[in-house]
Amino acid sequence: MAFEPINVSSQDPNPFYGSLLDSEGLPSQILCRMSDSLFFYLDKYCPVNPGSGYIEPDKVFWREIAVGEDMDIVKTGFLLSGGLIRKLKMQNRLDSNRQPLLDRRGYLHVIVFEIKSNPDDAFNDWNRLCSTLKLVDPLTGLLFPTPIPRSAFPEKEDTKLHAIYEQWRNGMISRIEAANTPQTSQTQSQTSSNTPALNAQEYRKALKEKEKSILRTQLMSAGIRTAMNIFNNNI
Numbered sequence: 475m476a477f478e479p480i481n482v483s484s485q486d487p488n489p490f491y492g493s494l495l496d497s498e499g500l501p502s503q504i505l506c507r508m509s510d511s512l513f514f515y516l517d518k519y520c521p522v523n524p525g526s527g528y529i530e531p532d533k534v535f536w537r538e539i540a541v542g543e544d545m546d547i548v549k550t551g552f553l554l555s556g557g558l559i560r561k562l563k564m565q566n567r568l569d570s571n572r573q574p575l576l577d578r579r580g581y582l583h584v585i586v587f588e589i590k591s592n593p594d595d596a597f598n599d600w601n602r603l604c605s606t607l608k609l610v611d612p613l614t615g616l617l618f619p620t621p622i623p624r625s626a627f628p629e630k631e632d633t634k635l636h637a638i639y640e641q642w643r644n645g646m647i648s649r650i651e652a653a654n655t656p657q658t659s660q661t662q663s664q665t666s667s668n669t670p671a672l673n674a675q676e677y678r679k680a681l682k683e684k685e686k687s688i689l690r691t692q693l694m695s696a697g698i699r700t701a702m703n704i705f706n707n708n709i
Contacts, residue, residue: 487619491626494589499632501586508600508618509582511609512537528575540607591635593627 494505501509513529519540522532576584589596603609604618611618 487621488623488625490619491622494626495586495628499586499590501582505585505589506582507611507613508604508609509585510578510612511618512585512603512607513578513581514612515607515609526575528577529581530575537603587635587639589627590632591639592631593629594631597622597624597627 491504492502494502494508496502516529516533516537517526518524520533520536522536523530588599601621604622605620609618610616
């Protein structure tokens with residue numbers, strides 16, 4: 475009987491995915507291929523620095539927008555893509571503008587961290603990514619089968635890594651709020667003295683744009699600057 479390629483629609487996701495992390499917390503071959511597929515997709519289709527061969531914070535930000543996340547969730551994802559990677563000391567490079575860059579290996583470390591620190595979110599995120607972006611397995615050329623079963627992810631979060639994420643996230647949010655406070659006051663003062671006709675809707679829109687600008691500046695300056703010490707001790 476001649477060999478017949480497996481139709482992706484007939485693949486059973488349960489045996490296909492198995493466990494994405496082994497008993498030592500290292501990524502399976504399937505997870506490495508999933509990470510590569512997402513890496514190649516973002517590098518090809520993101521309008522910011524397409525084809526650079528690296529993942530920058532802008533590409534992670536765009537990833538969330540591409541799958542339809544609302545702005546509040548996108549902000550959290552963008553936080554993760556920048557300063558948290560710096561805190562975890564993951565391997566990266568910086569370009570001439572000190573823009574942090576992740577290669578395939580560094581991005582795989584990000585993926586593993588996301589899964590270990592919050593497996594429930596990772597389960598939902600990967601199902602959304604595979605179904606929305608139609609990610610292709612680089613080994614077979616077929617779409618990754620969906621839905622990915624919850625059993626493919628760790629049953630529980632790694633408490634140490636989760637604590638690192640929460641501590642950093644809360645600290646960054648506090649910094650952003652602190653940076654936003656004087657700007658808000660200044661905007662309010664200018665509004666009352668110079669633009670009394672500015673209506674409430676326009677004012678809220680201006681504040682939101684300012685908030686987004688501050689957030690972006692904070693995250694880009696934090697960057698993805700690191701080497702792998704903390705992460706290698708926990709992976």
